[in-house]
Amino acid sequence: MIRTKQFLPHSVASESGADGTILLRSNYELGPVAKNTGEWLHSWADQAPSRVFLAERYGAGWRKESYAATLQKVRVIAASLLARGMGPDTPIIIMSGNGVDHGLLSLAAQYVGIRTAPVAEQYSLIHGAHGRLQHAIELIHPKMAYVVDADQYGEALKLDALNGVEIVASRPGSNTKVTAFDDLLKGDTGVDVDGAYSTVTPDTVAKILMTSGSTSAPKGVMTTQRMMCVNQTQLADSLPFLRERPPRVMDWLPWNHVFGGSHNFNMMLANGGSFFIDDGKPVKGLFDRTLENLSMETGTLVFNVPLGFSMLLDALQKDNGLKHRFFEELDLIFYAGASLPQDVWQGFEQMAMEVKGEIPLMTSSWGLTETAPATMMQQEPTERSGVVGVPMTGITLKLIPDSDMRCEVRVKGPNVMPGYFEAVEKTADAFDDEGFFITGDAMVFVDKDDLNKGMRFDGRMSEDFKLLSGTWVRAAGLRIDMLAALAPLAADLIVTGQDRNEIGVMIFPNRDALQAAGYSDEQDNGALACPQLLAELHHRLNERAGRISGSSTRVTRAIVLAEAPSLTEAEVTAKGNLNFRKVLTRREALLKRLYDDADSGVAKL
Template sequence: MIKRASNFKPHRATREIRADGSMILRSSYPLGPVVDRTGDWLHRWAGEAPDRVFLAERSGAGWREESYGSALEKVRALAAGLLERGLGAGTPIIVLSGAGVDHGLLALAAQYVGAPIVPVAEQYSLVHGAHNRLRHAVELVKPRLAYAVDAAQYAEALKLDIFDGIEIVASRTGGRADVTAFEDLLKANAGPEVDAAFAAVTPDTVAKILMTSGSTSDPKGVLTTHRMMCTNQAQIADALPFLRERSPRITDWLPWNHVFGGSHNFNMMLANGGSLYIDDGKPVKGLFERTVENLSLMPGTLSFNVPVGFSMLLKALTDDADLRQRFFEDLDLIFYAGASLPQEVWEGLERMASDVKGEVPLITSSWGLTETAPAALMQMEPTERSGVVGVPLNGVTVKLIPDEEMRCEIRVKGPNIMPGYFEAPEKTRDAFDDEGYFITGDAMTFVDPEDFNRGLKFDGRISEDFKLLTGTWVRAAQLRLDMLSCLAPLAADLVVTGADRNEIGVMVFPNLAELEREGYALDEMGGALTDKLLLGDIHRRLAARDREVSGSSTRVSRAIVLAEPASMPDAEMTAKGNLNFRRVLQRRAPLLERLYDDGDAAVTRI
């Protein structure tokens, strides 16, 4: 019998049902103490644990490690260098490169003196066709300084005219005289002016401007204040009490331009005196081996990943007994986000954890957006299945607006919610209702309508739903998650189709590494794979699922496998790796038409 985690806080929420049928959910627990500024965390741990590792990145066969004491010293020196350049409140600093020790120190130095840090996806600079996204970000925030880890690697982007008049700083200058060395910023002396600038930072000071994914329009700049980030870490630690009981450690690949990696995980380590080892691998072919190496060197007490990452990790753990032992023996938490964790992966992780340590750590997820800092709901109790996002965190008020099927639009209010979008008053006004709730556009259902403390389940984006010609509504987002589980691990992602048609179909972006491993042929015809064995396997899975579901709103009757990966330059994929469904359907309109051609050899149909 599986023994699940005992170090959790049980759900305890209240629900108010209004006359119009809407519901208000709140936590019954009080919100714990909240610091005013991110720099307060750094001062605390530099005082209490100066020699403890705060940030680390790979260097040769080992790690370059930065302790809390050293980090505070360098942050204050960098802060002095920024002040010498006239940078402070209202003078954004843009970061072009990904996670790194110098990036982290610069971000904290900017926040220390009130300068908003603007991390953008490194693909915006490194992918030639994505430079328009970089241009949009720079022209929007008008930074006074730009940072890239390597001036040579980012040379093409740095030559763009948008950087005229902007000081460029790099950890590796490549010998360029027009680039300031990061080390030069560290030469400044932190004196009373740094103390004064830090004292002037308040909870309402903007710490970051985070760019939204821009899947349906140009990316917006989310104003992220110290209050939002500091409150959110207090809320998370209230929900996960083991964070305060011992210092956590993570080996983490998640990008810092995204709120999950850059705010949720980075600040979790800083707030709780933890250690963040930066994983320079990723859950993709050719880079995942590096992740396995990094985890072997430095396993964490917490593990954060997306479902495909855990799927790849499960196989690695199955094949390597030593890695399995090291990964699970000190683990308190397995946290997935981005989509539901396939049940077979969930159960595989449970079995291994139980075998190694006799107890399964808390396997959980939460829900939130860039605008909510991000966590607003969290599943705090052990559960047996994926997809539950829990109840409101302390201090968060949730408004649920049900439809006739008790699917609820979710809106949120609380101190972790953004004040608005940068330089966009109309978009800010439209983002809140007349009671001040942030309109998320997401939908939720209750795990158990009779017991709201069982939590909520994410049920897709309201805007992604569509109708079949029969008038039947299709909840595309939830169906996509179901189909990803059905077609795992063959499908890396997929688009649900069927708007104004008689049947639901899927356009599948394949997991090419898995197809090659299983020996499928990658023959194509006009942009679609035609291997009969592959199509036969997909047909069998669709047919088996069809026997388990009922109703045209959930029955997927046809599929086509796309030969070309999603293109970032063509806006089919956002910097976060999410598909832009509308753009995929527009750009691949001929393939969409083929999907509904029963005579096409690339289409499987049940």
């Protein structure tokens, strides 16, 4: 197949320590790095003043802000913030999702050294998740809070933790105590915006990003200007086509998450690109809005999670016109969050060849909130998903292998955080005695004899467990395998078996798939008890058992959970990740049922 050539070939160097550790780094030099995000904004406002930077849906069309208009509004908003006496110690908490005003406020704060803290909008909009919002407010101690609509977010704005905090809303509605966002656009000529901008250095903290809280209470990651600016240089070093023509995206990924808010947002700003905000999502009832938006504007890059790509593939197969518009200028297909199913991968390859006669770079990377995020990149073409590539420029990986060459990964580089906000002990625990950030993730080499083929993500070290026999179970890899074996019946699942004799799975079902297959919704104390469904699960477990060997991968029992994972009970994070420990603790009775041989609601071999 013909593939685009706009990539940097892998080239890594390695050295081994006496203790068996491996240091892995890129052979390429890190390119020039901007001082701060304001430098990008000034550059593109000068080079391409009329080019669209930010856009969101407005009625039947789009509200668009050019680079020149963005710079002008950023400076005016920054003046209004400074006039209120705001600075590095008076953060702004942003409680709404993606939007033009959200972006302008964030850039204005960064422009003069004021920290922002974007949090998941679900924490404000879902009553039961207000505890997460309360935790963030009490940690951040903001002087200002922003929401897009004061009526829509009215319940959250009544939290005691926001007493004394100025509330700003794009649509104040009926709340007379709320400052209209338009008031910030009046500016203040009595403050020195240029002077404040001159004090913003690479070490200035630009924003505080909350971790997902999937393994502990959410922590605030101090994200500096250097982290964000270096990471965009690293990305463009790996993907030279970003510098060859201005990129364009139609993107929904939330800005409270490092992938959407730092990786994607700053990729447009750093390279003079255009960011069209997709107000749809890959969920039932909202994906039609994404398709409507794509019918109006398509991108040169596309970012999504595997579920989103699966839904998009199906839609493109049904709409030939949209398929051609989608692929005609596409340089990159980038998935994150999990491996892209191979049939989806191949479907996009085939469509690209049909439309363009060549395949865009299909890839992924690896990183964390603490690393800004991109740290490893599969920057050259590969035939399948799941590979996260090699270290990017300026980064050193410390790999600590076990006897099977499964490596714990630690990271050092200019894109790594200085620490967690107001958490000295947690910061100290996060780094080893050589200054490497301890990620807790595991990797394996695609080919241990050719390191340039890159590495594959192999789960969290903390997710692994032992059976009573002493056999180690690599839960992350097994989870991916079981999701494939149970597709499309399982939306997600948890692998169980710690301190037990057998491996089991607790399944969160794909309700649409169950309905389409004609399975009933019979329930029995928190589990689905449809005999036909249990028989199908037994068949699939048995079929898989005939194809594998070894107790570390043999799954012998399954239970289907009737209740979806709860955000309010912290079973699932705002990013959609399962909190395995919370699910197992909250549903302890169902875990016990899974290992009860007399229970008729369990599929077992």
